[in-house]
Amino acid sequence: MPRAMNVVPNRGSRLLLALLPFLLIALIYVVGSAQRRADNPDDKLLPPVSEMVATSKRLATEPDRRSGDYLLWSDTAASLQRLALGLGISAIIGLTLGLAIGLLPIAGAGFGTLVAVLSMIPPMAVLPVLFIVFGLGELSKVVLIIIGVTPTLVRDLSLEVQNMPREQLIKAQTLGASTWQVAIRVVLPQIMPRLIQGLRLMIGPAFLFLISAEAIASDVGLGYRIFLVRRYLSMDVILPYVVWITLLAYVFDYALVWFGRRVFPWAYAQGSR
Amino acid sequence: MPRAMNVVPNRGSRLLLALLPFLLIALIYVVGSAQRRADNPDDKLLPPVSEMVATSKRLATEPDRRSGDYLLWSDTAASLQRLALGLGISAIIGLTLGLAIGLLPIAGAGFGTLVAVLSMIPPMAVLPVLFIVFGLGELSKVVLIIIGVTPTLVRDLSLEVQNMPREQLIKAQTLGASTWQVAIRVVLPQIMPRLIQGLRLMIGPAFLFLISAEAIASDVGLGYRIFLVRRYLSMDVILPYVVWITLLAYVFDYALVWFGRRVFPWAYAQGSR
Amino acid sequence: MSTLSFRNVWVEYGNQVVLERINLEIASGTFLSIVGPSGAGKSTFLRLILGQEKPSQGAVLLDGQPFPAEPGPDRGIVFQRYSVFPHLTVLGNVLLGYELAASPFTARLFGSERKDAVEKSRALIEAVGLGPHADKYPSALSGGMQQRLAIAQALAKQPRVLLLDEPFGALDPGTRAQMHALIKPLWHEHKTTIVMVTHDIKEAFGLATRLIALDRPRKDPQAPERFGARITYDLDLTRDSAVPVLGFIRASVHVAQ
Amino acid sequence: MSTLSFRNVWVEYGNQVVLERINLEIASGTFLSIVGPSGAGKSTFLRLILGQEKPSQGAVLLDGQPFPAEPGPDRGIVFQRYSVFPHLTVLGNVLLGYELAASPFTARLFGSERKDAVEKSRALIEAVGLGPHADKYPSALSGGMQQRLAIAQALAKQPRVLLLDEPFGALDPGTRAQMHALIKPLWHEHKTTIVMVTHDIKEAFGLATRLIALDRPRKDPQAPERFGARITYDLDLTRDSAVPVLGFIRASVHVAQ
Amino acid sequence: SLSPAYAEKKKEFNIAWTIYVGWMPWPYAAESGIVKKWADKYGISIKVTQINDYVESINQYTAGKFDGVTVTNMDALTIPAAGGVDTSAIIMGDYSNGNDGVVLKKGKTMADIKGQKVNLVELSVSHYLLARGLETVKLSEKNIKTVNTSDADIVAAAKSPDTTAVVTWNPQLLEVKAEPGATLVFDSSKIPGEIEDLLVVNTQTLKDNPELGKALTGIWYETIALMKDQSEKGKAAREAMAKLSGTDLAGFETQLKTTFMYYEPKDALAFMTGPELPKIMDHVRTFCFDHNLLGENVKSKDAVGISTPSKALGSTTNVKLRFDPTFMKMAADGKL
Ligand SMILES: Nc1ncnc2c1ncn2[C@@H]1O[C@H](COP(=O)(O)OP(=O)(O)OP(=O)(O)O)[C@@H](O)[C@H]1O
Ligand SMILES: Nc1ncnc2c1ncn2[C@@H]1O[C@H](COP(=O)(O)OP(=O)(O)OP(=O)(O)O)[C@@H](O)[C@H]1O
Numbered sequence A, B: 001m002p003r004a005m006n007v008v009p010n011r012g013s014r015l016l017l018a019l020l021p022f023l024l025i026a027l028i029y030v031v032g033s034a035q036r037r038a039d040n041p042d043d044k045l046l047p048p049v050s051e052m053v054a055t056s057k058r059l060a061t062e063p064d065r066r067s068g069d070y071l072l073w074s075d076t077a078a079s080l081q082r083l084a085l086g087l088g089i090s091a092i093i094g095l096t097l098g099l100a101i102g103l104l105p106i107a108g109a110g111f112g113t114l115v116a117v118l119s120m121i122p123p124m125a126v127l128p129v130l131f132i133v134f135g136l137g138e139l140s141k142v143v144l145i146i147i148g149v150t151p152t153l154v155r156d157l158s159l160e161v162q163n164m165p166r167e168q169l170i171k172a173q174t175l176g177a178s179t180w181q182v183a184i185r186v187v188l189p190q191i192m193p194r195l196i197q198g199l200r201l202m203i204g205p206a207f208l209f210l211i212s213a214e215a216i217a218s219d220v221g222l223g224y225r226i227f228l229v230r231r232y233l234s235m236d237v238i239l240p241y242v243v244w245i246t247l248l249a250y251v252f253d254y255a256l257v258w259f260g261r262r263v264f265p266w267a268y269a270q271g272s273r
Numbered sequence C, D: 001m002s003t004l005s006f007r008n009v010w011v012e013y014g015n016q017v018v019l020e021r022i023n024l025e026i027a028s029g030t031f032l033s034i035v036g037p038s039g040a041g042k043s044t045f046l047r048l049i050l051g052q053e054k055p056s057q058g059a060v061l062l063d064g065q066p067f068p069a070e071p072g073p074d075r076g077i078v079f080q081r082y083s084v085f086p087h088l089t090v091l092g093n094v095l096l097g098y099e100l101a102a103s104p105f106t107a108r109l110f111g112s113e114r115k116d117a118v119e120k121s122r123a124l125i126e127a128v129g130l131g132p133h134a135d136k137y138p139s140a141l142s143g144g145m146q147q148r149l150a151i152a153q154a155l156a157k158q159p160r161v162l163l164l165d166e167p168f169g170a171l172d173p174g175t176r177a178q179m180h181a182l183i184k185p186l187w188h189e190h191k192t193t194i195v196m197v198t199h200d201i202k203e204a205f206g207l208a209t210r211l212i213a214l215d216r217p218r219k220d221p222q223a224p225e226r227f228g229a230r231i232t233y234d235l236d237l238t239r240d241s242a243v244p245v246l247g248f249i250r251a252s253v254h255v256a257q
Numbered sequence E: 001s002l003s004p005a006y007a008e009k010k011k012e013f014n015i016a017w018t019i020y021v022g023w024m025p026w027p028y029a030a031e032s033g034i035v036k037k038w039a040d041k042y043g044i045s046i047k048v049t050q051i052n053d054y055v056e057s058i059n060q061y062t063a064g065k066f067d068g069v070t071v072t073n074m075d076a077l078t079i080p081a082a083g084g085v086d087t088s089a090i091i092m093g094d095y096s097n098g099n100d101g102v103v104l105k106k107g108k109t110m111a112d113i114k115g116q117k118v119n120l121v122e123l124s125v126s127h128y129l130l131a132r133g134l135e136t137v138k139l140s141e142k143n144i145k146t147v148n149t150s151d152a153d154i155v156a157a158a159k160s161p162d163t164t165a166v167v168t169w170n171p172q173l174l175e176v177k178a179e180p181g182a183t184l185v186f187d188s189s190k191i192p193g194e195i196e197d198l199l200v201v202n203t204q205t206l207k208d209n210p211e212l213g214k215a216l217t218g219i220w221y222e223t224i225a226l227m228k229d230q231s232e233k234g235k236a237a238r239e240a241m242a243k244l245s246g247t248d249l250a251g252f253e254t255q256l257k258t259t260f261m262y263y264e265p266k267d268a269l270a271f272m273t274g275p276e277l278p279k280i281m282d283h284v285r286t287f288c289f290d291h292n293l294l295g296e297n298v299k300s301k302d303a304v305g306i307s308t309p310s311k312a313l314g315s316t317t318n319v320k321l322r323f324d325p326t327f328m329k330m331a332a333d334g335k336l
């Protein structure tokens, strides 16, 4: 008998093993749902899969009685737009500030501590201030994402700059580069893969902030719908929405990886540096 | 004139530069507060510093007339207990699962995808489900922290295990180690510093989840207080609480660094490995 | 008596043949050096002995017995890098071998058992010249000191076969010479079979009692991976002048690069 | 004509004296090798020339002028590692020097300007033997090829002084020999002043026209950092047999280790 | 466990409450020992738990985590009753008599709301109030746009410059009204009795454990008697309630003024058994059905049956919300 650590499952069993926990969860759900329905035919907590499928289908293909929108799509569009805007702006701020803090000792001294402190403030606690400063429109939702995501990105990217081999910066200077040139031609391209990495890690938190913002004040969006129907324990809406959000996050993550590999091939080649 | 990137401020000016943005923010606040008060003497949004100090003092040093508790301290104690419990359990699950997934190919195949998918579920979206499954006691608050924090920890730690030089694992086996012995004597101690690092990064999210959970169902805690007085927009309570939370997070972060350096000196020595 | 035998061993990865038709008997107590160009399969050869790799054809035997298909305490190894545990002190690194053997569950020793193990460990540490550094972490040691520690660690298990994969490759010439001066008496004393891969011909000749070269005798530029490496030289170095054991088998078909 | 002068140069970090009383004139076109034990201050010496470091006493002059206290295009450097930009292809790495000079804001060239620069770059890449690899990223190059690229990159700026800090230390002996064969004609052709730090005495003698050794002549075991390194040998290698320039100044006070 | 707290005899009961002027007697009763006194009397124990979020408290009740909850008539219909949990309203505590209101920052009358964006907790009693207000000026929901806004954040939302119309309840309403330039254009005093604040319990639990109903009713009327009391003792009680709701005595009493408390059990009994209640509930269920609040698959407003002492509404086979005067009658008769 080889040691457990040396037992490598083959392709087929790997796939099977990966599916197993999902199947198990599905099974537990189906059984639990059936049991609750048997106890109380109106139970809303664990609706059967068929009901969730029907509801999802209705949400995706039938216009809403109240607004005439196809709810799933209008919610998704609204949320994704906020998410993209929030992450996009965060990325730009993160790159700029991260580069400045990492490359310029003066900026590092001035903003380093500030960013560290800001990153510790729980954004949810300062929501009232956000509302009043940024209003209740799209802006405040995007701003919540930015506030939640940017400090981590800035810290991460400035650390990446500081961890760059000094030799490269010196080398660039011996090639005649000014600070600006070092920034845009040497440092910026090299931290881009890390930005991709950082954005991947931030998809989760970004969705979190988005949903929280939408839960508090909104009239469309994935988070809005979840918290609205929460009033009626409409798990047949909430659960498909959660699955949908998870799927979106997963696709987004995958897209970022794909993009990174395509645009920064050098960073993914083995043994670079 | 040297290049901007080569200008290194000395100790004194570094300190000054670090303080500058904080002073600036304080100044903006004081001016803004005075202006709002001039416009509307009842303004609650930006209370003057004196008022916040008075309120903080009352919260910290005068027993609540109703319960006899010192509110700030009873809130802090309740929240910190939940936080410690949540992070502690997350750390244990993270270590166990991360180690198993990283070290055992079979566990990796079985749980790897599951954890990846779970980490994409925004915990806030399943908050309603959580409350129903785990009730409204301490448990559901701790569980929210665990759900929010653990998947990231597990991924992080399992990656760390997988990135360990294969040579070390082989070496351990040539010294006669079983899988269990490799796990506890070779892998576990080496991922502990990474756990510390991971926990540091998770302080922010953990506070976030704590506050969100306390906002919905609780009768004591920092998040509870903030959301309780939010109905009256008592910023003279909210702002000191936010500062206090930020400070706590900062101290916690610092304590983790200190602990890591003390207990795992080898990991912080230069050029280890 | 721990004779290692390779019986018509082939190693293939999919289409790529890495080693082909390896036949070799390594007598107990031999110090065997392996040289050969990069990618020839020297590390693969060691992995076969280690049990990390299974031959796609043929068999590798220890005293005529196939051995378990995973690394074990009868075969020690020292790699070029990552050979010591960074989280343990010098003493802890050597002690670990004893602890693993004696305590399956906690892998820790206490009381007099520990005392004994510590004593044995200290003796080994002394033997490799790390006496004054027993309480340091590897990060505080130079590359050469780390490799000495790795050797002490491997010797603690008294393995029948000790494998060295370019153990001194990362060291500067001075330290390398020190290591040579260290390893030879240790080998003499412990009577282990040592198989060492090296890029340094001088080192190979200086230390070993036998030397083999792995190389691809046929090179087809159109399909370089269709032919694997074989043993192209096999020299007995214990004689006064080095004498080929199997003779000069290079030559034959050699398509120019 | 780009003579480098060290005038009574001292480098101290707090209490620790790294270099003391360095006096040296390096004539234009010299190929100077620096040897010495680890920690002697060889890299510090290069950093002084680079402008990264300021002497705590004395002055370093280029043609009698102090130079700006930061690296600039008149002094090129090749490090042991991290010497090329991983995010640029071979061509991009060499091109960068031209782009930086010609376009302060975007640091990119277009049209015919770019064409000219590409041509010049390709010629240099050809000269270091990387012609067929111009479009590869450094991660696809071997260590030796990366160092050749780093040299081409440095030469693009036609620096008056080229500094090499153990440029071939990470290479295996074969590749190292190739690099030696490459560097000598390049130096001849470009007439640069080269200052090379190396651990390999053979390399130092093989390439240089002058060799200096840095070492601490006094060693006080109680306070090892109280005495800095000086130039302990200075040999002119252009004569038929190596002849000391300053003579043998070791000896004097030497407290045993 | 996941299974609801149905059935069988038990000794321990959990009641959830949320901060609202009409429900503050509950925490006060728990704190001052009144709960224990009555529970002991009937040989049971009752735990009174505060939930910060109103909706969550009802959800928890519906999921079976609580045996009873403080809730409005409309939410009792749309959440537990529509969710299949047979629910009995045993205490009619008060109705909102101005505690809920529509506030405009731009405009002076209800008609001015036309075309504005309205911040409110969607699908709550605020929404109902808004719908009733719109009816009075011949407008419909098509003429406005609603923005769902959490009740804890509605005050901050109201301060935001781009917010012009808000519907909310107390204590938030007080803060919103106080904004310079804000006008209260419609409030619940115009629809008296329609927004009722109840204590509901699980019908099955109540059936198995009638002592629970007796104890709760006993607690309630002893506590609100204190609340009404104008002596020092009453003032102290009100002050404690004010504190518990996060405000001071003055603020609490302002809220109390716009709350019509049924201090006497006989008044509440009269209302519950009278002819008004079915009319109101009919109005409410129509609103709920129009807004899909009874469930997406419900084809008529009759799907969920409501029983009041004077008249039953909708399905008779699926009665899920019952107005049960038994215990208030016992209180009125002094039989507790
Ligand atoms: N797991 C594997 N899958 C596919 N090919 C492999 C694998 N391991 C090794 N190889 C291939 O086998 C050949 C021999 O590799 P090996 O590491 O044994 O060479 P080596 O002689 O040790 O080289 P070096 O001197 O560079 O260490 C190489 O061409 C390598 O690409
Ligand atoms: N920034 C610094 N602060 C303090 N001490 C330093 C600093 N830089 C270098 N030193 C010290 O100066 C001495 C010389 O360092 P240097 O890197 O020049 O040595 P070296 O001769 O290049 O050694 P090696 O051969 O190992 O590269 C060392 O003892 C080092 O510890």
Ligand SMILES: [Mg+2]
Residues within 6 Å of the ligand: C042, C043, C044, C165
């Ligand atoms: Mg190898």
Ligand SMILES: [Mg+2]
Residues within 6 Å of the ligand: D042, D043, D044
């Ligand atoms: Mg150096």
